[in-house]
Amino acid sequence: MNTDHNSGELKLELITKGVRLDRSALSSKEIVRALDIANQVHNPLELDLILPGKVLVNIAIQECLDKETNYRLIKEAEDFFVVNKDLKVKVYLEPPPKFYDQLTTSGKIMAKVGRKYGDYLLVTPTGACEFLSGDMACKYCDVDAKNTDDKSVQDVLETIEAASAEGAAEFVCINVGYISSDDGGISMVLPFVKEIKKNFDVLICVQAQPPKTDEWIDLTYASGIDSLAYNLEVYDEEIFNKIAPGKMSLVGRDRYFQALARAAKVFPSGAIVSNLIVGLEPVESTFKGIDILTAMGVVPTLPIFRPVPGSDLESHIDLTPESLSPIYVHLQNALKRNRLSSSWISHFNVVVNAIDAHYFGGEAPVKRQWPTVLKSKKRSKLALNLRRRLRVRTAEDNESTGL
C-alpha cells in the first residue's frame, strides 16, 4: 500500500469527501469519549486530525458528504490511520480536551460553553441571531439555534480557566450572530472581553456583523479585541444577495466593504479576517474576492462549503481537490503581494489556509507564523498592547493643548 501522499491534498479530500469510522476506530477510547461528548452537547461529531507535516484538519463525521467516500479512519495497535484502497497515512487524532466534560458552577457542560479548534477556543455567548430562520435566514448556515443557549460571563471565565490549564486557549474567539442594533453586536461582547482580559493573558478574536458606524470599529479595537472578523461569505453580489438575504437587506454588501476597509486600517496587519466560502460561487469570483480583500488588508479565510443534507444548497457543491488547490495557491500569493501575514488564523483548523498552499505548488509558507510570532513570545502580546496604547485616542486627547 502506498504511504506517499500530499498532506494538503489529503486535507482537501477529507474535508470535501468526509471519512467513515472503521469498527476498529469506533471502539477506541478517544472516539468513544468524543462521541459521548458530542451526544451530551447535541452536536454532530467532529474530529481533529493532525496529518503529517502538522497539517490540521477538522472533519465532521456525521455529515458524510459523499456516501461513497473511500476514506476510513482505522486504528491499529495504538495508532490511527486514514486509509483508502491506495493509501495508508498515519495520522494523529487529537483527543477531545479534558475540560470538555467538566461543569461550570452554574452546571453547564464546558464543551457547550467553549469549543476548541486548533489553538482557538470558540465561545458563542448567545444563540440569538436574526438570520437563523425565516426570510432572512442565511442559506449556508447550519447553526442550530435551539442548541445554543446563553452563557454567562462567569461560565465563559471558568471554561477559559479550565482550557488554559491544559494549554488549550491561546486565542479566545467570541462569535455573535446578527442582533438588530447599531453596534453589530459588539456591546454584547464587551463585558466578556473586559473580564477575559482582566483575568487571562489571551488574545481575543471577535466574529460579528459590521456596525452601522465606524466609531464602533474603533471602539472594538480600543476595548482590547485583537482580531476581528466580518464575514462576507461570498464576493459575487448576486449570489450574496441570494444566499444571505438578511445580510443583504439589514447590513448591505457595501457596508461589509466599508467596515472591513476601516477595520483593516485600525487593527494590526493580518488581524482582520473575512470568510469567503469556497464552493458557493464560481472560482473566478472567489479569486476576485481574495484579490480585493487582501488589497484592503483583510485576510480571507476560505472554509469549504459543507452542505447540510436537505438544505437549499445541498446540490450546489461541485468541488474536487483538483479544482480547490489553485484557490489556496492564489490566496498565498495574494497575501504575499500585500505583505499580509496569516498568522492570526493559521491554527484555526476548520479552514484550509495559505499555510497549506505549498502543498499545491505554492511557495514555502510565510515565515511569520503563529508559533514564532504569538504563541512562544510574550513580547508579541506586549507589542500588540503597546500598539493599542499608542493608537487609541479619546476626544480628550484630541483637544488641542493650545488655546
Place this chain on the structure above:
Amino acid sequence: MKKKFLLALSTTKYSKEAIDYAIDLTKQKEAELKVVFILDSDVPGSVFEKLTDIGFIGDRPSMDLQEAISNEYVDQAKQVLVEIKDQSKDMGVECETFLEEGDFGSKCLESIARFSADMIILARSRRSFFSRMFFGSAVDSLLRQAPCEIKIFEEE
C-alpha cells in the same frame, strides 16, 4: 456583462483630464461608470489645527467657520459630481455618482470592491519627491495593491 470603471476624485485630487478620459473610455467600451468623490477627512482637520492660533476668538465663531468650510467642501464635491453626470449624459454614458468621506486609499479599494470595478481612474496631487517619501502617498500604495487595472493622472 458590462465592464465597470471607477473614477475616484477627492478634495485634493482632481483632474479634468481624468474625468474626460473616464467618460470617453466608458463610452468606447460600452461600460458603466461609477464616480466616487472622497472628502478628505484630513483636510478640514489640518486647516483647523492652523486656526487654533492664539487670538482666535471663542468657540462659537470657530464652530460657525468650521461648519461653513465643511459645507463648502461638500458643495464643491457635489458640484463636481453634477458636472460629471451632465457631461456623461451628454455623451450618452451610464454614470452613477457617490460622495464619500474618509481616507483616499482605503475608500478607493472599498469602492473597487463595492462596484466590482474592472479599472480605476484617479488623479494624483502634485507633491515633491521628499513629501512622498516622508509622508507616503495613498496613490503609491494603491498602485501596489489595486486588484484591478489602474490609470493615474497628475493633478492640474
Place this chain on the structure above:
Amino acid sequence: MSPQDFKVGQGVTVDTRPIPLVLLTKSYRSITLIAAVVIFLLIINLPTPEGLTFTGQKALATFALCLVLWITRALPLAVTSLLALVLIPMLGILDSTEAFSLFGNQAVFFILGAFILAAAMMKSGLSSHMALIFLRRFGGSPGRLLAGVLLVPAFLSFLMPEHAVAAMMFPIVLEVAHGLDLKPQKTIYGQALFHSLAWGAAIGGVATYLGGARNALAVGILKQSTGEFIGFFEWMIAVLPTVLVMLGVAYLALRRFFPSDVVSVEKAVKLIEEKNKSLGKMNAEQRLIGIIMVFTVIAWIFLGSRFELASIAIVAVVALFVFQLIKWKDLEEYVNWGIILMYGGAIALGFALEKSGASSWIAETTVTKWTDSPFLIVALIALVSLLLTEGMSNAAVVAMLMPVGLGIARQYGIDFKIMVFAISVPAGLGFAFPIASPPNAIAYSSGFIKPRKMFTIGIMMDFVALLVFLLMTQIYWPLINLDL
C-alpha cells in the same frame, strides 16, 4: 483608563497614521517639556556671564522656558503664562506682589474690553450688516468688487480683531464666488477674491489696537517696562500710511498676478443686494452697539490721554450690559478667555527681563557686535519679526521680541516707540503661508487658493511690506517726530 473601559460616545478614535508619526506626535509633548526644563536648568546653572546679574540670568532662563513652551505649545499658552507668573516671584526675580500686579496691566483689560466689543458686534450681526452695506458700494466691475473685498475687511479690522473679520466675511465671499460660478483653484478671479480677503484683514489689522491684540500687548510691555505709552490716535497716525500704501500695493498685486477671468460681476452684486435686503434694516440693537462703538473709538482718540484706554473699553462693555445688548453667556462663546491670561503673563515676563537687566544684556551680546547703525538694527528686527510670524503665532512673536527689542533700543538710544512698531507691524504682515496669520488660514481653507501661488506672491508681498515699512521710517516718521 484601561482599554476595556472605553465607551461609545467618548469620541474614541484610532490613529491610523504610520507608527513613527504616531510616536512622534505622542512623544512630542513629553520631549518638548523635557527640553524646556533642560534648557531652563542649563541656563540657570551656567556661570553668570559678565554684564549679567544672577537675577537677570534667572529671568533669562524663565524667558527661554516660556518661549519653548509658547512655540511648541506643549502646555496651553495661558498655562505657560501662569507658570511664568509664579516662577518670577519664586525665583526672586520680582517680589510676588509686583509680579501678580502685572497681570492687572491695563493692556490686559483693554484687550478684554476690545474682545467683548467685537463679540457684541458679531453676535448681534452688526459686523456682517456693515460688511454687506460697505460691499454693495463696490460693484460694477470685477476690479471694483475685488477692491471691495480688500478694503471692507481692512476697514472692519480697524475695529475688530482681524481673524474675527476674516471668519465673519468668509461665508459672504464664498457666496459671492458661488454667485459668480467660480470654481475652486480653477478660476483666477476666485483665487483673487480669497487672497483679497486675507490680505485686507491682515493689513487692516495693523492699523489700530483693535485689529490685533498683539499691538496692545506690545504697548503693554512698553508701558510696563519703560513707562512710555503710545496713544490710540498716535498709533494710527504712525501706522496708517503704511497700511494705506500696503492696501494700494495689495490691490495692484491682485490685479497684476490675478488678471480677471470674469467679465461681469452683476450676479455677485445682485446677490449682495439680495442678502442686504434679506437682512433688512439695522435693528435697534445693532444701531445701539454701533453707536457705542463709535463713541468708544472717539473716546479712545480724544480722551485716551486723560483716561486709560482700558477704562474707556470697560465703560463701553458696561454700557453694552446696561442696554442689555449682550448676555454673559454669549461672551463665553465668543471670547477666548485664555488669551487674556497669556497676555498678562507675557507682559510680566517682559517686565521681569527689562528690570533684571537681562534684555539689555541680550542686546549687548548679540546685535551690538554686528552693526552700530540704528536703521540697520530696526531693519533687522523688522525682518526677524516678519520671518518669525510666517511660522509662529503673531502674539508669540511680539512676546518674544519685545523684551529683546527694548534692550536693543536702550543700547542704541533708539526711540522705544520705534522698536514697538518695528516688531508689531511686521508681525501682522505675513502673507506667504496659511499659518502666517489667521486670515491667511481662513482664506486658504476655502479651497480656492493654490498653496504654491500663495507662497510665491506672499513672499513678494512680505518683502514689499518690509520695504514700505522701512521707507516710512525714513520718509514719514521724521515728520511726526519719530526720529530713527
